[in-house]
Amino acid sequence: MWSRLIEHRDVTSQTEPDQDPSPASNEVVEADQVVDESLQEGKQSAFLRSHATTRLHTTEERIWIALTGHSADWRRVPKSEFQCLAVIAAAGPNGVLQPDVTTFTGQDKRSVPKRTDALHQKGYIVKESCLGGGSKTSLLRLKRFVTSEESTAYHQVDSNATRVETHDKPLTLIRYDQWFDDLIRLLKDHDGIMTVDDLRFKFVRSDPSKWQTRH
Numbered sequence: 001m002w003s004r005l006i007e008h009r010d011v012t013s014q015t016e017p018d019q020d021p022s023p024a025s026n027e028v029v030e031a032d033q034v035v036d037e038s039l040q041e042g043k044q045s046a047f048l049r050s051h052a053t054t055r056l057h058t059t060e061e062r063i064w065i066a067l068t069g070h071s072a073d074w075r076r077v078p079k080s081e082f083q084c085l086a087v088i089a090a091a092g093p094n095g096v097l098q099p100d101v102t103t104f105t106g107q108d109k110r111s112v113p114k115r116t117d118a119l120h121q122k123g124y125i126v127k128e129s130c131l132g133g134g135s136k137t138s139l140l141r142l143k144r145f146v147t148s149e150e151s152t153a154y155h156q157v158d159s160n161a162t163r164v165e166t167h168d169k170p171l172t173l174i175r176y177d178q179w180f181d182d183l184i185r186l187l188k189d190h191d192g193i194m195t196v197d198d199l200r201f202k203f204v205r206s207d208p209s210k211w212q213t214r215h
Contacts, residue, residue: 002051010062016053067142068124077124080107081115088116088125088140094157095141097132097173116140132173133159139173153179 006013064072067082067089077085087104088096098116102109116138120127126146130139139155156170186202187194 002047005056010059012057014055014057016055069144076122077119080105080111081119083107084112084115085119085124085142088119089142091141091157093141093145094155094170095139095145097130097157097159097171098138098140099133100159101140113138129176130155130173131176132157132171139175153182 005011060072063086064070067085068077070076074082083105084101084107087101091100098112099109101116102112105112107115116125116127119125124143126141126143128139130137132139139157153175154172155175156172159171183199186199190198
């Protein structure tokens with residue numbers, strides 16, 4: 001896969017200057033030292049170490065197609081919006097919280113919401129209201145990563161801009177629309193009447209964090 005990738009006409013590889021690969025990258029894993037599973041892991045590790053300083057680059061046109069589905073068009077997606085889009089795409093399928101986009105792009109926090117709204121309206125991203133990190137915010141994901149089958153109220157995402165200590169663990173947030181759908185479904189299943197305690201138990205039994213039980 002690596003060979004085919006670096007041979008692509010739109011891809012170039014470059015080794016970072018002044019950072020030679022670790023000597024450990026030349027280590028050979030002997031077959032008689034480990035079992036087959038460990039040997040395979042050793043080969044993978046050696047490969048990764050040997051390319052630790054290698055960076056792959058592609059063309060601007062290829063990046064635009066990957067992120068937007070069309071060729072470069074700075075009128076359609078201004079530079080400031082494209083920077084936000086790149087950060088959202090880099091977060092992968094789990095997405096990123098809006099405060100983190102502000103941090104990573106270095107843009108004014110008053111402008112980022114308008115730019116992510118524009119990206120959502122143009123169909124490049126999915127923007128959802130959520131409760132994450134102790135406050136109401138937005139979950140942002142590249143549209144191509146979002147499937148129509150998603151229906152869970154809880155979602156996990158890595159975040160550095162929250163008021164809740166996560167101890168380097170993924171942050172669990174609540175997606176408001178799905179949470180409301182679950183609420184209505186529960187009420188219908190109980191003839192429209194449930195106690196607050198029963199509702200709370202149904203919603204937080206899988207992740208009874210204190211901040212969730214208060215909302």
